Amino acid sequence: MNEGNNRILVNGNHAVAYGVRLAQPKVVPIYPITPQTPIVEKISEFQAAGEMVVELMTAESEHSAMAACITASLTGVRVFTATASQGLMLMHEMLHYASGARAPIVMFNVNRTIGSPWGFWPDQTDSLAQRDTGWIQYYCEHGQESLDTVLQAYRVAEKVMLPAMVMHEAFYVSHALDIVEVPAQEVVDQYLPAFNPLHRLDPEIGESWGNTVSQEMFYRHRRDLGLAMESVIDVAQKADAEWQELSSRGYGIIEEYRCEGAELVIATMGSMVGTARDAVDNLRKEGVSIGLLKVKLFRPFPTEAVRQALMGVPKVMVLDRNFAPGTGGFLHQELKAALYGMDRGPAVHGYLTGVGGTNISPTNIATLAREAMSTQPVVSSVWKG
Secondary structure, X not given: OOOOOEEEEEEHHHHHHHHHHHHOOOEEEEOOOOOOHHHHHHHHHHHHOOOOOOEEEEOOOHHHHHHHHHHHHHOOOOEEEEEOHHHHHHOHHHHXXXXXXXXXXXXXXXXXXXXXXXXXXXXXXXXXXXXXXXOEEEEOOOHXXXXXXXXXXXXXXXXXXXXXXXXXXXXXXXXXXXXXXXOOHHHHHHHOOOOOOOOOOOOOOOOOOOOOOOXXXXXXXXXXXXXXXXXXXXXXXXXXXXXXXXXXXXXXXXXXXXXXXXXXXXXXXOOXXXXXXXXXXXXXXXXXXXXXXXXXXXXXXXXXXXXXXXXXXXXXXXXXXXXXXXXXXXXXXXXXXXXXXXXXXXXXXXXXXXXXXOOOOHHHHHHHHHHHHHOOOOOOOEEOO
């Protein structure tokens, strides 16, 4: 099913751009910010070479770029943009508007530290701070997954009519070279049909958007948005399964790795998954019963899948490359909430590690795992390098 695929050596950001080219958006509003700029630079190269028929709109800010995404999407065309860090922060108001407008925009965010102090390092706090804006959120481990997830994000977003945000981390993925398989356009066209929404801003249809609503109408609208978000889990699982049939690559909404009989499971997301996987392999060789839970879909949070994966596991150790002052690690808090009330649920340890891109090796993770296995967890997340 994957004839015509092309294996190339590219960095993670360029892998995203190849995915966007295959999705064929018609409008791409852009504003450059490190370290996402190579994504839109590559899209610009595709346009100049005649490989994409797309309108690139250079906005005066990220806020304006998202405003342009919303208006373009509401006319019924496929839309893409990319940002990072402070750019995503500046978009915050418009993110709420996009989900409220039920605009199925796909945006790629390259996870980077937010100020202050100023930095350009890997850290997931920028996107996790947007977790309540009504956007679907995917976190990717490497460039191949980022390319494939862009396509899956369009498939899911346009099915449920909600915007989707896809993430990978600055430099560890964005600028790291890897061999990536670019699927044939015919395969993607089979998977991702042309976007043709029933409701759109069109004089022939005569619909409008933006007028003031009553309290009852607002209530119904938010309720429907919630129902759409609840439907994402099933839609995302089917979209991933169908992509696996076409490309032989699937990721699920979570991944369970060597969890059979595990006394402790490491839970994390993004590029740290690869490091944790090496730590698990090393510990298993030493006879330590340990596994890994990769959370790929963060919004909506895959509560039931996580509960099933951790059924019967005595302990979970959460590694967060992010920090919410006052609550600790985002994934740590989400996981505790998901497991609340579970009969004989696991004890949950939370470690803030890798925040700001600090290097965390398989040896570091193995040390934390041994500590977690021999101690009792505390309520808050613990700083560990």
